[in-house]
Amino acid sequence: MKDVAARAGVGLKTVSRVVNEEPGVTPDTAARVQAAIDALGFRRNDSARLLRTRRTASVGLVLEDVADPFYAGLSRAVEDVARSHGALLFTGSSAEDPRREQELVLAFCARRVDGLVVVPAGDDHRYLTPEIDAGVATVFVDRPAGRLNADVVLTDNAGGVREGVAHLIAHGHRRIGFIGDLPVIHTAAERLRGYREAMAAAGLQVAPEWYTMGPTTPDRVRAALASMLSGPEPVTALFAGNNRVTVTAVRVLSGQPRPIALVGFDDFELADLLDPAVTVVAQDAPGMGRSAAQLLFRRLDGLAPPEPARVVLPVRLITRGSGELPPAP
Amino acid sequence: MKDVAARAGVGLKTVSRVVNEEPGVTPDTAARVQAAIDALGFRRNDSARLLRTRRTASVGLVLEDVADPFYAGLSRAVEDVARSHGALLFTGSSAEDPRREQELVLAFCARRVDGLVVVPAGDDHRYLTPEIDAGVATVFVDRPAGRLNADVVLTDNAGGVREGVAHLIAHGHRRIGFIGDLPVIHTAAERLRGYREAMAAAGLQVAPEWYTMGPTTPDRVRAALASMLSGPEPVTALFAGNNRVTVTAVRVLSGQPRPIALVGFDDFELADLLDPAVTVVAQDAPGMGRSAAQLLFRRLDGLAPPEPARVVLPVRLITRGSGELPPAP
DNA sequence: CTGAAAGCGCTTACAG
DNA sequence: CTGAAAGCGCTTACAG
Incomplete structure (x- = not known):
């Protein structure tokens, strides 16, 4: 900017005015400054500017x-x-x-x-x-x-899960599983709460082996789901706590002999093209x-x-x- | 930083040394400076620092x-x-x-x-x-x-498409369609080139109604594909120029009476779970x-x-x- | 309409 | 080991 001022034969402040399109510069002076700017390839340094303006x-x-x-x-x-x-x-x-x-x-x-x-x-x-x-x-x-x-x-995490689980209950399910993310994650804890509340609201007991919280890696989800589906009283439906869980659940369930109902939290592309298409609680x-x-x-x-x-x-x-x-x- | 220096009773440069963990400060002085930093809640302004260091x-x-x-x-x-x-x-x-x-x-x-x-x-x-x-x-x-x-x-856009189209040809296809993005997009143009080269290499003529370039909105892709599939000599396979096209193509083809082969450029999640699972040319x-x-x-x-x-x-x-x-x- | 001085918050290049 | 001066590239607050 100093160089531009020197070349145009004006003060620093005048260059500043031209660069910032402030009023109060004769067209003539402005033109001279602009010419110097172009000749020197001057480009204002916004970092310096912002240091001064404090924003x-x-x-x-x-x-x-x-x-x-x-x-x-x-x-x-x-x-x-x-x-x-x-x-x-x-x-x-x-x-x-x-x-x-x-x-x-x-x-x-x-x-x-x-x-x-x-x-x-x-x-x-x-x-x-x-x-x-x-x-x-x-x-x-x-x-x-x-x-x-x-x-x-x-x-509305808890509310969303309540709605999804109530939907499964309305379709006749009583033994409903829930696979969530690490319980330290707020959204995961809230969704688990929604699951419990929906079950309680329908007067359904929740067996401890029906829900599990942890990393949403495919391996863990796979194992968790396998255990829910085995035993004398397997779950007939699953609520998947997030879209990572849903995707793995779809993979596992597609290899299952009897159909298991599934609702997932969070929508994902192509959910409608899977077989069956996946019902979800979509967030925005x-x-x-x-x-x-x-x-x-x-x-x-x-x-x-x-x-x-x-x-x-x-x-x-x-x-x-x-x-x-x-x-x- | 000035305030810190004043409070610690040292020069600016000494504060700078402490903040940047430069050597050459007595532990005693450093402690005094650190105390002033903590008391004042000083946090270095990296924008100012970077103005000076020019990086x-x-x-x-x-x-x-x-x-x-x-x-x-x-x-x-x-x-x-x-x-x-x-x-x-x-x-x-x-x-x-x-x-x-x-x-x-x-x-x-x-x-x-x-x-x-x-x-x-x-x-x-x-x-x-x-x-x-x-x-x-x-x-x-x-x-x-x-x-x-x-x-x-x-x-390797052209090479990837060549490989994908050659794959379709190897599986017996002769009338192969191609739907690409706007031709001004370099990757789209390159992929079209790959399509032409693969067809030419196999000695196959390309009818003008077999390929089309344009926006990859679902509507356009849908219309383009419908027209390729109609007429007396419809295509028996499609190469989809990018993953937007592939997704729409999957939707259209799933409603089709006879099965149409499909290879898409760029992989996407759940491609393996669709029916049929989608063959792709994956980029990294x-x-x-x-x-x-x-x-x-x-x-x-x-x-x-x-x-x-x-x-x-x-x-x-x-x-x-x-x-x-x-x-x- | 125009510009010289001071300053934003830091570092560099010195000198002590 | 320590610090005063100058400067990074700009704007602010003035004065002319």
């Missing part, structure tokens, strides 16, 4: 894994909202590792992002208190922060990203009430066939 | 759409490599709009990212020349840049992201030869059933 026009997004379709949809929605507010997006995957999440979050904060959208891993987010106090707007999404009262956008991934990002920018613009907001998005039961199978005799 | 430790990633599974996998791989090099990642989706791509790229450059990984949209990337000359390392991925000689990591999305990012950091570290590199990754034919169906009589 970085950037937002940090931390999620579990960008490669998971659910988070990919959420991510894209956050990006679109950020763009509409003129902000750039830093992204990072925590891989469900609290240490990695913290590293990412603090690295974003050290760059002085204006705000954060975080799918939290782990159960203690007090490390964020100094950052939030320092003015970094922060919205959690999919799961609430641990030991920290902050903005959060959630899916883009909707969650959009809500979270909009809440974030409302905060940044000072348009949100001071107390932390808690938004819960509804789910939708999509019946396709697998959830309407009657109990095997 | 931003950040990389910009521009792709077509993070929500597309192919790019999601690629994206995650770029992120992992960036992390291992201590760099943060800016991401943005171009939505196949050259103007939007340029906006994103230039915004990243204005922040002075060290490098760019770009899935190019459009056919003219000369706007990047000044940035590359100014030292922004740039690697294109999935498609080459338009009118610009730069690093690029590609899939994470591998492409990894190669591109590694090439980028090699450039940044001055370890790559000066001339632009061109990396072509192999594909893999995965036979699952749909591609091995014999021609309908």
Whole structure:
């Protein structure tokens, strides 16, 4: 910029005015400055600019894994909202590792992002208190922060499972299995709660071997399901706690002699083309990203009430066939 | 930092040394500085630091759409490599709009990212020349840049289609259809070339109504496929130019009276569970992201030869059933 | 309409 | 071992 000013024979401030299209520059001077800019190939350094203006026009997004379709949809929605507010997006995957999440979050904060959208891993987010106090707007999404009262956008996990399990009960099932993710994950715990509540509401006892929580690796899901389907009183239906579980369950059930009913949490592509097509409780991934990002920018613009907001998005039961199978005799 | 220095009764440079764990500070002084840091809740501003050191430790990633599974996998791989090099990642989706791509790229450059990984949209990337000359390392991925000689990591598109079409021919098909994406997209054009080459290599004539290029919206694919399947000499097999086309084709073909063979470009989840399971030419999305990012950091570290590199990754034919169906009589 | 000075928060290159 | 000065590339708050 100094070089441009020298070449155009003007002061620094005048170059700044031209670059920022501020008024108060004679067309003549502006033209001279522009010529110098072009000749020198000058490109404003936004990092320097933002150091001075104290707003970085950037937002940090931390999620579990960008490669998971659910988070990919959420991510894209956050990006679109950020763009509409003129902000750039830093992204990072925590891989469900609290240490990695913290590293990412603090690295974003050290760059002085204006705000954060975080799918939290782990159960203690007090490390964020100094950052939030320092003015970094922060919205959690999919799961609430641990030991920290902050903005959060959630899916109605328990309600969704209640609806799905009630659907199975309405189709005549009494012995219904549930396979969920690690119980430390908030959404997993909430979904298990929904399962218990739906069973209790129908006056059904839950046998301990009907539900299991743990990593959603194919091997574990496969083993868990096999054990539910064996024994004298096997389950006649399964509620799958997330789309990783559903996919493995479909594989296992397709090799089963008698048909087992299945409802999965979270929709997935091609669910309608499987045989039977898979009934799911669908959550709105883009909707969650959009809500979270909009809440974030409302905060940044000072348009949100001071107390932390808690938004819960509804789910939708999509019946396709697998959830309407009657109990095997 | 000034406040910390004042409180600890030391110079700015000493604070800087403590913060950066540089040697040459007595344990005693360091402790005093650390106490001041804690008391004041000081957190280094990396933006300011990077302004001075002239390296931003950040990389910009521009792709077509993070929500597309192919790019999601690629994206995650770029992120992992960036992390291992201590760099943060800016991401943005171009939505196949050259103007939007340029906006994103230039915004990243204005922040002075060290490098760019770009899935190019459009056919003219000369706007990047000044940035590359100014030292922004740039690697294109999935498609080459338009009118610009730069690093690029590609899939063997034509070769992959040749292999897939040859596979159909080996299973007795002679009238084989091809549905591709917009011909301005490099990968789409290359795949069409592969189709033509495979047919020619087998001495088969290609009727004009057997192939069609255009948007991969379900409606268009549906209509294109319907027309190929009608008439006196309908195709007996289809090569689907990308996974959007494959998915729609599966839907249409499942409602078809006679079985039509299908091979798709790019693998997708649950392809093995469909009936028939779908034979695909699989490309390695994470591998492409990894190669591109590694090439980028090699450039940044001055370890790559000066001339632009061109990396072509192999594909893999995965036979699952749909591609091995014999021609309908 | 225009520009010189000070400063954003840090590091570099020195000197002590 | 320690620190004062200059500077990264820009904007802010003034004064002319």
